[in-house]
Amino acid sequence: MTRPLRVDAQRNRRRVLDAARAAFSRDGVTASLDDIARAAGVGPGTLYRHFPTRDRLVRAVIDDGLIGIHDLGMELLAAPDLAQALEAWLNAYVEQGSMFTGLAETLVNPLAESDELDSCRRAREAGSALIARAVREGVLRPDVRADDVLDMVAAVTWVGEQPNRQLGQRERLLTLLVTGLRAGAGSLDSE
Template sequence: MSPTTAARPRRADAARNRELLLRAAHAAFTERGVTASLDDVARAAGVGPGTLYRHFPTRDALVLAVIDDGLTDIHRLGTELLAAGDPLGAVREWLRAYIEQGAIYKGLAATLASPPSPADGAASTCDQARKAGAALIVRAVEKGVLRADVDPDDLLDMAAAITWVGEQPDRDPARCRRLLDVFVDGLRAPVS
């Protein structure tokens, strides 16, 4: 990569605008969910829509940037759990954290179920978090505690579905934990 094509540091005003957009998006997502108006987000940040889209070309890119720290924590948790003595317990603990992250904002489950492609820079922490969970799932299959036909993407989709159930009005907050337990227990490898 030549010096002219290397990534340049962000200008101070661009970095400030990005931070203002992230704060405004967090406030909007907290109040109205991830389908909040992006024009309202830009207005609350004191910038125009063009500035928002220069920083975040898609809604999902903005959503993932807002939850970046949480996704990083989930990746870290998955990496740490690879050393756990109980592979099934590790999968359950990681999925519980993933579901809790997905419940931060109403509508976030859909973004986690279909994150932007890894080519989009904003998708990198989501992709890393999902890969950490997939590694735990593969390990549990290899150890013979999860069924051999378990696909990591299927489990992640079910985690997003459980999160969606928890978003529904008048649901018992403990329901997601119960659904996760039933789901994971149903994936146990048959005892021979």
């Protein structure tokens, strides 16, 4: 059984994750770990104690972001304006999926045999619950399926990863997607 981290160790871990997220967003996953430690206000030893390898740090940043997406989805389930809540969640999901090249594919196909990206499945479950509520309450078309929406959002994320894309294209695509999902936008023929 793993002992819970002391309060100061939790704080240091959080600071390293926040600094790493900023550095990876800015410089990619090859950002200097020493620079990350410095930005977090900790020594390299503290960084390596929490994250012995770069890969563990990258995975922790991804996991942390996806847990945040899950928590946001659960919080938004109680939002009075469900259309606005769903759009906020989808934007956050796309933003997280766009953080690293290749993450969009993982959002579509989380590793079944790995607990390391269990947060990916949890994020999708929160989104599915939000989408299901929107369908039940008539905000979205009755033929909308959560898996289809999440796959389309991952596709929007993937398009955003491609070189030479126009500025704001990802946002335009997401707006088109959400508009097409709304109740009254028509429906697909039955399968």
